[in-house]
Amino acid sequence: MDVGTVAQKYVWEGAIPLQIHLHESEVTTLPPPPPALILAPRIGYLPLLVPHIKPHFSSSLPPGVDTIWFDYKGLPLKWYIPTGVLFDLLCAEPERPWNLTVHFRGYPGHILIPCEGEDSVKWSFINSLKEAAYIINGNCKNIMNMSQSDQLDLWRYVLNGNMEGYLRIASKLKLGTLGDEYAAKSRDTVEKDVAGSSAGSSKTGRIPVRLYVWSGGEDFDSLEDAPQIASWDNISYINRPIEIQRAEGKCFTLRDALTFLLPGFFAQKLLTDDETSRKHEDEFERIQNLEEVEEASCDREEASFGPSDKAELKLVRIQGIEPKLEIPFSWVVNNLMNPEHFLHICVYIRVPQPNTT
Numbered sequence: 542m543d544v545g546t547v548a549q550k551y552v553w554e555g556a557i558p559l560q561i562h563l564h565e566s567e568v569t570t571l572p573p574p575p576p577a578l579i580l581a582p583r584i585g586y587l588p589l590l591v592p593h594i595k596p597h598f599s600s601s602l603p604p605g606v607d608t609i610w611f612d613y614k615g616l617p618l619k620w621y622i623p624t625g626v627l628f629d630l631l632c633a634e635p636e637r638p639w640n641l642t643v644h645f646r647g648y649p650g651h652i653l654i655p656c657e658g659e660d661s662v663k664w665s666f667i668n669s670l671k672e673a674a675y676i677i678n679g680n681c682k683n684i685m686n687m688s689q690s691d692q693l694d695l696w697r698y699v700l701n702g703n704m705e706g707y708l709r710i711a712s713k714l715k716l717g718t719l720g721d722e723y724a725a726k727s728r729d730t731v732e733k734d735v736a737g738s739s740a741g742s743s744k745t746g747r748i749p750v751r752l753y754v755w756s757g758g759e760d761f762d763s764l765e766d767a768p769q770i771a772s773w774d775n776i777s778y779i780n781r782p783i784e785i786q787r788a789e790g791k792c793f794t795l796r797d798a799l800t801f802l803l804p805g806f807f808a809q810k811l812l813t814d815d816e817t818s819r820k821h822e823d824e825f826e827r828i829q830n831l832e833e834v835e836e837a838s839c840d841r842e843e844a845s846f847g848p849s850d851k852a853e854l855k856l857v858r859i860q861g862i863e864p865k866l867e868i869p870f871s872w873v874v875n876n877l878m879n880p881e882h883f884l885h886i887c888v889y890i891r892v893p894q895p896n897t898t
């Protein structure tokens with residue numbers, strides 16, 4: 542039985558300390574209630590914290606029907622993005638505890654899609670899993686054919702952070718493991734590992750990736766000085782599979798993957814960790830032909846970028862770490878992907894504004 546790697550265990554056990562405040566407009570008692578302190582799993586989702594948070598604030602709430610949502614410094618948080626990804630994206634300089642505000646009234650339906658609690662989160666998770674399966678295998682039959690008990694157990698293991706139980710169920714889905722080039726001795730060995738003879742191996746080398754890109758004109762020397770993300774309009778979203786490309790004797794790295802996703806910012810002449818450029822030549826594709834996955838992306842928007850000769854890569858963060866771009870991409874995928882089999886990558890890029898004077 543697959544018990545997971547050490548890195549996977551760190552991912553599954555990872556948590557973010559939250560200090561959650563009730564919005565002042567909803568406080569009906571004096572003194573106001575103290576903030577709720579809670580450890581939020583990185584691979585979890587904010588609405589799943591509600592059963593732990595609501596009792597803490599229930600005596601202070603105004604009358605009415607609960608429509609629970611969270612914000613960070615006034616920015617409504619998209620509930621279908623894993624909590625760890627939200628933290629990595631919105632806190633360039635990690636803030637601990639992470640101070641969030643919870644609202645039980647006034648749901649911002651013009652920004653956030655409706656969330657009916659755990660059922661909505663489970664629906665989004667399963668649909669993302671179907672999308673990932675389609676990318677990897679060309680179909681999502683194994684997800685669609687899951688027994689009801691397996692589906693319930695898989696979701697329960699995610700809720701409880703039970704990696705061993707999750708891997709036991711996930712092995713039946715045959716989503717495969719990418720050959721680890723970090724340990725490979727030769728290209729032939731890697732290809733053999735990737736192609737695999739086992740039923741659970743990935744034969745396509747297509748990796749489900751979700752990339753979140755902040756791009757702005759303000760420069761900053763340290764993450765403490767990074768500008769605050771005030772609107773989701775400041776974030777570009779790319780949902781595009783990466784096709785693993787291998788050249789003789791060359792390892793496919795995280796830099797190669799980012800070059801594939803952001804060709805407008807990466808060029809051969811500037812392949813350093815800090816500077817990237819290239820003419821725009823990217824058109825982003827989405828999964829279109831899954832009957833039950835058509836709405837899986839919720840209101841996620843894909844990004845498009847224009848060329849920039851002076852773009853600067855300021856930050857790449859995955860699961861709370863800032864890996865070197867030379868790291869084998871296969872290791873990143875195998876160890877840092879989320880349970881729905883997507884790899885979430887957060888990127889900060891500075892794009893100098895043109896001088897109009």
